[in-house]
Amino acid sequence: MNLLLVGNEGAVIKLREFATLCRHLLCKRPSPSELRSRLGALGRFYRVDPLHPQRRVVAVDGSLGTVGAHYPYFLVLMQAAAFALPRLEPPLVEHEVFSPLDPEVARALEEQGRDEEGWSDHLAEQQIKARMSALELRVALRVAELLPGALVMLDGGFVHLRDRAEELFQELRRQALDRGVLLVGVIEEITSCRLGKSLAFTGPALHDREVLYGCLAPGEVFELEARKPFLRVFARFGHHPQPVAFDLLPEQEEFLPEILGILRALTPADGRGIPSLIDLADRHVRLSRTEVERLVAAAVPTELREVFLSSHRRRRPF
Template structure:
């Protein structure tokens, strides 16, 4: 098989991307950021300092979903969420989602239902942790914003419980998808393309450095009562997002040195405990296949869920 035509197209794309990067580099992004944000520098804590701050451990909350079958609506999803503390307290919640028994309103709505199902399980696990675990520090995988979108009632109940019990919730976003800083940059340099915050901030922050947009900058998250810090917690030049409830920001911000300390220098910038919870809760292909094939009749699997491509 020949690939020369594809290589030529990819080379053209590569040059275009390089030109885009140089364009940003030459427009003094740092100077623009200084006008609209404030920066912080975190420090790594000693073992004694960690013990004093995290006396009752740290809780990580994460969820996972994986499918068996073909395309919508002929598949089954296995969903699970885990809340686990460093003191070995844990709560695993599991569910099954089958779109054949949901309203037939298209793939977009189906995807929203799937996401909401996992969000609800994560919120249920986090609520259990608030009510039953000792720790006052709860790290949730992903932005806090999406919980209010996916499950507004459950999210409000969790917020109320966290504030009532003085449990600090921090959302840790691995893939920053916001465009708040990007839109500011576009306006300043008269740029027409879509710009995401992760692109702007790549390599801008030093290890252990963080940035927050100042009070004058209005964002959707701020309107929803969520404050965000962009931080680089490892040698990886890509930033992560740290979300805090507005009411808890001052207390939550005090924990940033701890999060920095618990993040491996050569890692991908995520606190290690949250990574460990992610690995434990993961719904693997093998797990899905074993569960489905040991419980769903073969005739049903062949009739409804097994696509022809799986028989190649």
């Protein structure tokens, strides 16, 4: 008998039930040809050829690592950086530390959560996301100031960035338009259901990932006709049938052919469809747990870590 199954038969049964559910959902999905036909009412399909970039291309990404125990005894180290080839000198990097142990942070969370039990923990998670987005936008602003005319890729869609740090996002938008900086939001994991709702299928609406999976040929894009709040293009620039999405500013629509051509040129044809500079930026900025713990150990004395950060769980003998 497979040792993995010993004592886990119940788990396997539940997982097989989940597989049946997924198979049922897949059977309800219309064929790719039908989907393409119906999507024609929402936008247009076309092929994009690679275009060698004639401007500087920069990717901005962020990473974070957490050290500590349960709320409020933890800290989050955040890092955002710009990555380009050839590399930027000096490097453009921003850091921030977030912790509910900070009295100002704790006070703001308590006021926002109205002292309801459990709310502070939830609001802290929201604050971390907001501060991480703000950190990335600050780095992007520095890129816009230093490299007028560059193409700047942000990791994630514009809606999330705007909602989490609206003032900084709008400032970046203004700077980009003033300085001729082309902005692109690269969305690796499509979680929206905009297309499925618009197509009005019977039953539960399909999410956009399900709608578009396998609908695009390699090198093809689907451009939404709608331009608000942002211009969105779904693309399959790699071998994998799951597309990615790009957000662009409606004011920069005239540069769309150039932007898509550059993104196609930067994307490995045998990969999953993400421009290689985004992956390089992720590797460049990523904070491992070990690295964060070493940085904290170097800056925060042992006696302080023991009182405020060390998790009792990690003291287990096994």
